[in-house]
Amino acid sequence: MEVSVLIPAAGNGLRLGRGPKAFLQVGGRTLLEWTLAAFRDAAEVLVALPPGAEPPKGLKALFLEGGTTRQASVARLLEAASLPLVLVHDVARPFVSRGLVARVLEAAQRSGAAVPVLPVPDTLMAPEGEAYGRVVPREAFRLVQTPQGFFTALLREAHAYARRKGLEASDDAQLVQALGYPVALVEGEATAFKITHPQDLVLAEALARVWSA
Numbered sequence: 259m260e261v262s263v264l265i266p267a268a269g270n271g272l273r274l275g276r277g278p279k280a281f282l283q284v285g286g287r288t289l290l291e292w293t294l295a296a297f298r299d300a301a302e303v304l305v306a307l308p309p310g311a312e313p314p315k316g317l318k319a320l321f322l323e324g325g326t327t328r329q330a331s332v333a334r335l336l337e338a339a340s341l342p343l344v345l346v347h348d349v350a351r352p353f354v355s356r357g358l359v360a361r362v363l364e365a366a367q368r369s370g371a372a373v374p375v376l377p378v379p380d381t382l383m384a385p386e387g388e389a390y391g392r393v394v395p396r397e398a399f400r401l402v403q404t405p406q407g408f409f410t411a412l413l414r415e416a417h418a419y420a421r422r423k424g425l426e427a428s429d430d431a432q433l434v435q436a437l438g439y440p441v442a443l444v445e446g447e448a449t450a451f452k453i454t455h456p457q458d459l460v461l462a463e464a465l466a467r468v469w470s471a
């Protein structure tokens with residue numbers, strides 16, 4: 259794959275409460291190892307680790323120090339990317355299939371910016387305090403995943419724009435959109451869920467038993 263894969267892995271995993279997720283073991287491998295396995299065919303892989311973390315030995319990637327936010331970590335990785343196309347992928351989503359990567363890459367090559375999304379499977383409601391509130395039409399919403407693919411120059415411009423405007427966003431597609439560029443949507447997949455809370459580890463352990471990257 260002629261692409262620079264950027265892996266923001268510098269978070270502290272506060273909601274999970276088990277230390278930085280990059281080094282968390284699931285099914286006998288760290289989340290970083292699972293993630294790198296999914297991108298083993300990439301020409302270049304860059305990983306942002308928490309400041310002060312020792313880069314793991316024997317892994318094929320370039321390790322950098324991350325920033326205080328996801329956006330800052332991606333910005334540092336982006337500076338070091340050398341290829342015209344980038345994929346940005348959370349280490350917290352270790353079970354990403356080749357099919358998903360191929361879909362995002364293809365759409366990013368075609369349109370310059372692409373993200374995977376999933377429909378909302380449940381009733382969607384805005385609570386009123388502690389009480390059941392207004393139900394909103396779930397058809398109007400999507401869950402946004404990674405990997406997100408971009409022309410490197412476009413994502414660099416979007417990050418530079420965000421810095422100038424003081425924008426902070428939870429993903430990279432928002433910055434590209436803020437710059438005024440459209441972001442294409444491709445079909446996401448349930449297995450690429452983000453390990454966020456302790457209960458997610460039950461599913462991750464089960465998936466690790468059957469997953470082949």
Ligand SMILES: Nc1ccn([C@@H]2O[C@H](COP(=O)(O)OP(=O)(O)OP(=O)(O)O)[C@@H](O)[C@H]2O)c(=O)n1
Pocket residue numbers: 265266267268269270271272273274278279280306324325326327328329331332347348349350351452453454
């Ligand atoms: N300063 C940061 C914060 C987050 N991330 C990365 O961004 C992704 C999405 O973040 P999240 O799931 O929120 O992970 P954490 O920040 O580790 O979790 P929490 O917010 O619960 O602390 C993760 O792969 C995380 O490592 C990063 O590279 N640099």
Ligand SMILES: C[C@](O)(CO)[C@H](O)COP(=O)(O)O
Pocket residue numbers: 328348402403404428429430452454
């Ligand atoms: C990038 C992301 O995974 C897309 O859904 C998400 O925005 C990260 O959010 P978090 O709050 O940093 O986990």
